[in-house]
Amino acid sequence: MTAASPAARTMLDPKALMAIRNLELRARTVVEGFWHGIHRSPYHGFSVEFTEYRPYAQGDDPRYLDWRLVARTDRYFIKKFEDETNLRCSLLVDGSRSMNFGSGGYTKADYARTLAATLAYFLSRQGDATGLLTFDEQVREYLPARNRPGHLRHLMLALEKPAHGSSTDVAAPLRRIAELVRKRSLIVLISDLLAPIESLATSLALLTASRHEVVVFQVIDPAERTFDFDQAARFLDMESGRDLFLDPSLARSEYVRRFEAHMESVRGTCEGLGIGHVLLDTSKPLEFALFDFLKARSMRGKLIRRKGAA
Numbered sequence: 001m002t003a004a005s006p007a008a009r010t011m012l013d014p015k016a017l018m019a020i021r022n023l024e025l026r027a028r029t030v031v032e033g034f035w036h037g038i039h040r041s042p043y044h045g046f047s048v049e050f051t052e053y054r055p056y057a058q059g060d061d062p063r064y065l066d067w068r069l070v071a072r073t074d075r076y077f078i079k080k081f082e083d084e085t086n087l088r089c090s091l092l093v094d095g096s097r098s099m100n101f102g103s104g105g106y107t108k109a110d111y112a113r114t115l116a117a118t119l120a121y122f123l124s125r126q127g128d129a130t131g132l133l134t135f136d137e138q139v140r141e142y143l144p145a146r147n148r149p150g151h152l153r154h155l156m157l158a159l160e161k162p163a164h165g166s167s168t169d170v171a172a173p174l175r176r177i178a179e180l181v182r183k184r185s186l187i188v189l190i191s192d193l194l195a196p197i198e199s200l201a202t203s204l205a206l207l208t209a210s211r212h213e214v215v216v217f218q219v220i221d222p223a224e225r226t227f228d229f230d231q232a233a234r235f236l237d238m239e240s241g242r243d244l245f246l247d248p249s250l251a252r253s254e255y256v257r258r259f260e261a262h263m264e265s266v267r268g269t270c271e272g273l274g275i276g277h278v279l280l281d282t283s284k285p286l287e288f289a290l291f292d293f294l295k296a297r298s299m300r301g302k303l304i305r306r307k308g309a310a
Helices: 014-018 023-040 067-073 108-125 151-160 171-180 197-209 222-226 248-273 286-300
Strands: 053-055 077-079 088-094 129-135 139-146 186-191 213-220 233-236 243-246 276-281
Touching: 014 023, 014 108, 023 108, 023 151, 023 286, 088 108, 088 139, 088 171, 108 129, 108 151, 108 186, 108 213, 108 286, 129 151, 129 171, 139 151, 139 171, 171 197, 197 213, 197 248, 213 222, 213 248, 213 286, 222 248, 248 276, 276 286
Parallel strands: 088 129, 088 186, 186 213, 213 276
Antiparallel strands: 053 077, 129 139, 233 243
Protein backbone atom coordinates (compact mmCIF):
# COMPACT_ATOMS: atom_id res chain seq x y z
CA MET A 1 0.00 0.00 0.00
CA THR A 2 1.52 3.29 -1.05
CA ALA A 3 1.58 6.26 1.29
CA ALA A 4 -0.49 9.31 0.46
CA SER A 5 1.40 12.26 -0.98
CA PRO A 6 2.17 15.20 1.31
CA ALA A 7 -0.30 17.29 -0.67
CA ALA A 8 -3.09 14.73 -0.21
CA ARG A 9 -2.46 14.48 3.51
CA THR A 10 -3.09 18.20 3.96
CA MET A 11 -6.51 18.05 2.27
CA LEU A 12 -9.60 18.16 4.44
CA ASP A 13 -12.39 15.67 3.83
CA PRO A 14 -15.47 17.56 2.54
CA LYS A 15 -17.71 16.20 5.29
CA ALA A 16 -15.34 17.52 7.96
CA LEU A 17 -15.06 20.80 6.07
CA MET A 18 -18.84 21.25 5.91
CA ALA A 19 -18.97 20.80 9.69
CA ILE A 20 -17.33 24.23 9.94
CA ARG A 21 -20.38 26.48 10.22
CA ASN A 22 -18.73 29.75 9.20
CA LEU A 23 -18.43 29.89 5.40
CA GLU A 24 -15.49 32.29 5.35
CA LEU A 25 -13.58 30.06 7.77
CA ARG A 26 -14.25 27.09 5.49
CA ALA A 27 -12.85 29.04 2.55
CA ARG A 28 -9.77 30.10 4.49
CA THR A 29 -9.18 26.50 5.57
CA VAL A 30 -9.24 25.28 1.96
CA VAL A 31 -6.97 28.04 0.66
CA GLU A 32 -4.41 27.64 3.43
CA GLY A 33 -4.46 23.87 2.98
CA PHE A 34 -3.95 24.35 -0.74
CA TRP A 35 -0.92 26.60 -0.23
CA HIS A 36 0.53 24.18 2.29
CA GLY A 37 -0.04 21.22 -0.01
CA ILE A 38 1.55 22.98 -2.97
CA HIS A 39 4.60 23.81 -0.86
CA ARG A 40 5.04 20.20 0.29
CA SER A 41 4.21 18.47 -2.98
CA PRO A 42 5.96 17.92 -6.35
CA TYR A 43 4.01 21.00 -7.52
CA HIS A 44 6.04 23.25 -5.22
CA GLY A 45 6.17 26.70 -6.80
CA PHE A 46 3.24 25.91 -9.11
CA SER A 47 0.71 28.23 -7.49
CA VAL A 48 2.59 31.48 -7.78
CA GLU A 49 2.45 31.22 -11.56
CA PHE A 50 -1.27 31.97 -11.35
CA THR A 51 -1.48 34.63 -8.72
CA GLU A 52 -1.21 38.35 -9.14
CA TYR A 53 2.31 38.50 -7.74
CA ARG A 54 5.59 39.28 -9.43
CA PRO A 55 9.12 38.29 -8.42
CA TYR A 56 10.98 40.72 -6.17
CA ALA A 57 13.52 42.81 -8.10
CA GLN A 58 16.36 44.96 -6.86
CA GLY A 59 15.00 48.40 -6.02
CA ASP A 60 11.52 47.21 -5.01
CA ASP A 61 10.27 48.45 -1.67
CA PRO A 62 10.62 45.49 0.76
CA ARG A 63 7.57 46.74 2.66
CA TYR A 64 5.43 45.24 -0.10
CA LEU A 65 6.89 41.75 0.11
CA ASP A 66 4.32 39.07 0.89
CA TRP A 67 5.99 37.55 3.94
CA ARG A 68 3.43 34.78 4.25
CA LEU A 69 4.29 33.67 0.74
CA VAL A 70 7.98 33.88 1.60
CA ALA A 71 7.39 31.62 4.60
CA ARG A 72 5.49 29.07 2.52
CA THR A 73 7.66 28.98 -0.61
CA ASP A 74 11.06 30.43 0.38
CA ARG A 75 10.71 32.72 -2.62
CA TYR A 76 10.33 36.50 -2.66
CA PHE A 77 7.30 38.05 -4.37
CA ILE A 78 5.83 41.52 -4.47
CA LYS A 79 2.06 41.89 -4.29
CA LYS A 80 0.76 43.76 -7.32
CA PHE A 81 -1.24 46.91 -6.67
CA GLU A 82 -4.82 47.23 -7.91
CA ASP A 83 -3.76 49.46 -10.78
CA GLU A 84 -1.34 46.78 -12.01
CA THR A 85 -4.03 44.24 -12.84
CA ASN A 86 -7.52 44.24 -14.29
CA LEU A 87 -8.62 40.80 -13.18
CA ARG A 88 -12.33 40.91 -12.43
CA CYS A 89 -14.23 37.75 -11.59
CA SER A 90 -17.95 37.10 -11.34
CA LEU A 91 -19.07 33.91 -9.58
CA LEU A 92 -22.41 32.47 -10.75
CA VAL A 93 -23.81 30.01 -8.21
CA ASP A 94 -26.79 27.72 -8.84
CA GLY A 95 -29.39 27.59 -6.05
CA SER A 96 -32.04 25.47 -7.78
CA ARG A 97 -33.87 22.54 -6.22
CA SER A 98 -31.59 19.88 -7.72
CA MET A 99 -28.64 21.42 -5.86
CA ASN A 100 -30.26 20.43 -2.55
CA PHE A 101 -29.48 16.76 -3.15
CA GLY A 102 -26.65 15.14 -1.24
CA SER A 103 -25.72 11.56 -0.35
CA GLY A 104 -22.78 12.28 1.93
CA GLY A 105 -24.31 14.32 4.76
CA TYR A 106 -24.16 17.62 2.86
CA THR A 107 -25.68 18.87 -0.38
CA LYS A 108 -24.37 19.95 -3.74
CA ALA A 109 -25.48 23.45 -2.74
CA ASP A 110 -23.23 23.30 0.36
CA TYR A 111 -20.32 22.19 -1.80
CA ALA A 112 -20.99 24.82 -4.48
CA ARG A 113 -21.28 27.67 -1.97
CA THR A 114 -18.06 26.56 -0.29
CA LEU A 115 -16.28 26.45 -3.65
CA ALA A 116 -17.54 29.95 -4.51
CA ALA A 117 -16.41 31.22 -1.10
CA THR A 118 -13.01 29.58 -1.59
CA LEU A 119 -12.48 31.21 -4.97
CA ALA A 120 -13.65 34.58 -3.63
CA TYR A 121 -11.29 34.32 -0.66
CA PHE A 122 -8.40 33.23 -2.87
CA LEU A 123 -8.91 36.04 -5.39
CA SER A 124 -9.49 38.61 -2.64
CA ARG A 125 -6.12 37.76 -1.12
CA GLN A 126 -4.59 38.55 -4.49
CA GLY A 127 -6.28 41.93 -4.56
CA ASP A 128 -8.61 40.94 -7.41
CA ALA A 129 -12.18 42.21 -7.78
CA THR A 130 -14.79 39.50 -7.22
CA GLY A 131 -18.56 39.62 -7.68
CA LEU A 132 -21.43 37.20 -7.18
CA LEU A 133 -24.67 36.26 -8.86
CA THR A 134 -26.89 33.55 -7.34
CA PHE A 135 -29.75 32.08 -9.31
CA ASP A 136 -32.33 29.34 -9.73
CA GLU A 137 -35.16 29.96 -12.21
CA GLN A 138 -34.34 33.66 -11.77
CA VAL A 139 -31.53 35.86 -10.49
CA ARG A 140 -31.64 36.05 -6.68
CA GLU A 141 -28.59 38.04 -5.55
CA TYR A 142 -26.16 40.22 -7.46
CA LEU A 143 -23.03 41.87 -6.15
CA PRO A 144 -20.80 43.67 -8.70
CA ALA A 145 -17.12 42.76 -8.73
CA ARG A 146 -15.33 44.88 -6.15
CA ASN A 147 -12.07 44.92 -4.25
CA ARG A 148 -12.63 47.07 -1.20
CA PRO A 149 -12.85 46.63 2.58
CA GLY A 150 -15.98 44.79 3.65
CA HIS A 151 -16.90 43.52 0.18
CA LEU A 152 -15.74 39.95 0.81
CA ARG A 153 -17.88 39.82 3.94
CA HIS A 154 -20.96 40.98 2.01
CA LEU A 155 -20.26 38.30 -0.59
CA MET A 156 -19.99 35.60 2.09
CA LEU A 157 -23.28 36.69 3.66
CA ALA A 158 -25.00 36.48 0.28
CA LEU A 159 -23.65 32.96 -0.24
CA GLU A 160 -24.90 31.86 3.17
CA LYS A 161 -28.53 32.55 2.25
CA PRO A 162 -30.38 29.24 1.76
CA ALA A 163 -31.48 28.20 -1.70
CA HIS A 164 -35.21 27.87 -2.25
CA GLY A 165 -35.40 27.60 -6.03
CA SER A 166 -37.22 25.03 -8.08
CA SER A 167 -36.08 24.53 -11.66
CA THR A 168 -32.70 25.55 -13.06
CA ASP A 169 -32.72 28.27 -15.69
CA VAL A 170 -29.07 28.74 -16.62
CA ALA A 171 -29.86 30.81 -19.68
CA ALA A 172 -31.45 33.75 -17.84
CA PRO A 173 -28.61 34.42 -15.37
CA LEU A 174 -25.98 34.03 -18.09
CA ARG A 175 -27.80 36.56 -20.25
CA ARG A 176 -28.13 38.85 -17.26
CA ILE A 177 -24.44 38.69 -16.41
CA ALA A 178 -23.63 39.50 -20.05
CA GLU A 179 -25.73 42.64 -19.68
CA LEU A 180 -24.25 43.64 -16.33
CA VAL A 181 -20.55 42.90 -16.90
CA ARG A 182 -19.25 45.10 -19.68
CA LYS A 183 -15.54 44.93 -18.96
CA ARG A 184 -13.66 41.82 -19.98
CA SER A 185 -13.84 39.47 -17.00
CA LEU A 186 -13.51 35.95 -15.73
CA ILE A 187 -16.94 34.33 -15.40
CA VAL A 188 -17.12 31.22 -13.18
CA LEU A 189 -20.31 29.17 -13.40
CA ILE A 190 -20.91 26.70 -10.53
CA SER A 191 -23.88 24.41 -11.15
CA ASP A 192 -24.90 20.79 -11.61
CA LEU A 193 -26.15 21.90 -15.07
CA LEU A 194 -29.15 19.59 -14.92
CA ALA A 195 -30.89 21.75 -17.50
CA PRO A 196 -31.51 21.60 -21.27
CA ILE A 197 -28.22 21.74 -23.13
CA GLU A 198 -29.53 23.95 -25.96
CA SER A 199 -30.13 27.05 -23.82
CA LEU A 200 -26.83 26.50 -22.02
CA ALA A 201 -24.88 26.47 -25.28
CA THR A 202 -26.54 29.64 -26.58
CA SER A 203 -25.94 31.59 -23.37
CA LEU A 204 -22.33 30.46 -22.95
CA ALA A 205 -21.67 31.48 -26.55
CA LEU A 206 -22.99 34.95 -25.71
CA LEU A 207 -20.39 35.31 -22.95
CA THR A 208 -17.49 34.13 -25.09
CA ALA A 209 -18.59 36.45 -27.88
CA SER A 210 -18.27 39.29 -25.36
CA ARG A 211 -14.63 38.26 -24.87
CA HIS A 212 -15.13 37.03 -21.31
CA GLU A 213 -13.10 34.09 -20.09
CA VAL A 214 -15.47 31.41 -18.84
CA VAL A 215 -14.84 28.47 -16.52
CA VAL A 216 -17.60 25.98 -15.72
CA PHE A 217 -17.59 23.88 -12.54
CA GLN A 218 -20.13 21.08 -12.91
CA VAL A 219 -20.94 19.84 -9.40
CA ILE A 220 -22.22 16.26 -9.23
CA ASP A 221 -22.96 14.01 -6.27
CA PRO A 222 -21.41 10.54 -6.79
CA ALA A 223 -24.81 8.85 -6.26
CA GLU A 224 -26.19 10.76 -9.25
CA ARG A 225 -23.76 9.05 -11.60
CA THR A 226 -24.30 5.51 -10.35
CA PHE A 227 -27.98 5.75 -9.31
CA ASP A 228 -26.97 3.39 -6.54
CA PHE A 229 -30.21 3.51 -4.56
CA ASP A 230 -31.69 0.45 -2.84
CA GLN A 231 -35.39 1.21 -2.56
CA ALA A 232 -38.12 2.56 -4.80
CA ALA A 233 -38.66 6.27 -4.28
CA ARG A 234 -39.69 9.53 -5.93
CA PHE A 235 -37.09 11.13 -8.20
CA LEU A 236 -36.97 14.40 -10.13
CA ASP A 237 -36.53 14.02 -13.90
CA MET A 238 -33.80 16.48 -14.86
CA GLU A 239 -35.16 17.09 -18.37
CA SER A 240 -38.93 17.36 -17.80
CA GLY A 241 -38.97 18.49 -14.16
CA ARG A 242 -41.54 15.78 -13.36
CA ASP A 243 -41.60 13.78 -10.14
CA LEU A 244 -41.31 10.08 -10.94
CA PHE A 245 -41.79 7.02 -8.73
CA LEU A 246 -39.08 4.54 -9.74
CA ASP A 247 -37.62 1.21 -8.81
CA PRO A 248 -33.85 1.90 -9.08
CA SER A 249 -33.00 -1.68 -10.03
CA LEU A 250 -35.21 -1.41 -13.12
CA ALA A 251 -34.40 2.18 -14.09
CA ARG A 252 -30.65 2.24 -13.37
CA SER A 253 -29.31 1.22 -16.77
CA GLU A 254 -31.37 3.72 -18.79
CA TYR A 255 -30.83 6.47 -16.21
CA VAL A 256 -27.04 6.06 -16.27
CA ARG A 257 -27.03 6.06 -20.07
CA ARG A 258 -29.03 9.29 -20.27
CA PHE A 259 -27.09 10.94 -17.46
CA GLU A 260 -23.73 10.20 -19.05
CA ALA A 261 -25.01 11.41 -22.42
CA HIS A 262 -26.02 14.69 -20.83
CA MET A 263 -22.64 15.03 -19.12
CA GLU A 264 -20.87 14.40 -22.41
CA SER A 265 -23.02 17.03 -24.11
CA VAL A 266 -22.06 19.61 -21.46
CA ARG A 267 -18.38 18.75 -21.80
CA GLY A 268 -18.54 18.87 -25.61
CA THR A 269 -20.38 22.21 -25.58
CA CYS A 270 -17.74 23.79 -23.35
CA GLU A 271 -14.91 22.32 -25.39
CA GLY A 272 -16.44 23.59 -28.62
CA LEU A 273 -16.66 27.12 -27.22
CA GLY A 274 -13.13 27.06 -25.78
CA ILE A 275 -14.50 27.14 -22.24
CA GLY A 276 -12.76 25.48 -19.31
CA HIS A 277 -14.90 22.64 -17.91
CA VAL A 278 -14.18 21.02 -14.54
CA LEU A 279 -16.30 18.10 -13.36
CA LEU A 280 -16.47 18.08 -9.56
CA ASP A 281 -17.40 15.06 -7.48
CA THR A 282 -18.70 16.37 -4.15
CA SER A 283 -16.88 13.59 -2.29
CA LYS A 284 -13.51 15.02 -3.34
CA PRO A 285 -11.56 17.65 -1.34
CA LEU A 286 -12.05 21.20 -2.57
CA GLU A 287 -8.30 21.72 -2.87
CA PHE A 288 -8.54 19.64 -6.05
CA ALA A 289 -11.08 22.11 -7.44
CA LEU A 290 -8.81 25.06 -6.73
CA PHE A 291 -5.86 23.28 -8.30
CA ASP A 292 -7.87 22.34 -11.41
CA PHE A 293 -9.15 25.91 -11.69
CA LEU A 294 -5.64 27.35 -11.78
CA LYS A 295 -4.27 24.61 -13.99
CA ALA A 296 -7.05 25.02 -16.56
CA ARG A 297 -6.48 28.76 -16.79
CA SER A 298 -2.73 28.32 -17.15
CA MET A 299 -3.00 25.75 -19.93
CA ARG A 300 -5.45 27.94 -21.82
CA GLY A 301 -2.99 30.83 -21.65
CA LYS A 302 -5.86 33.16 -20.84
CA LEU A 303 -4.77 35.03 -17.75
CA ILE A 304 -6.36 38.45 -17.81
CA ARG A 305 -3.99 41.04 -19.18
CA ARG A 306 -2.89 44.21 -17.47
CA LYS A 307 -4.85 47.36 -18.13
CA GLY A 308 -4.26 48.77 -21.57
CA ALA A 309 -3.09 45.44 -23.00
CA ALA A 310 -6.51 44.19 -24.13
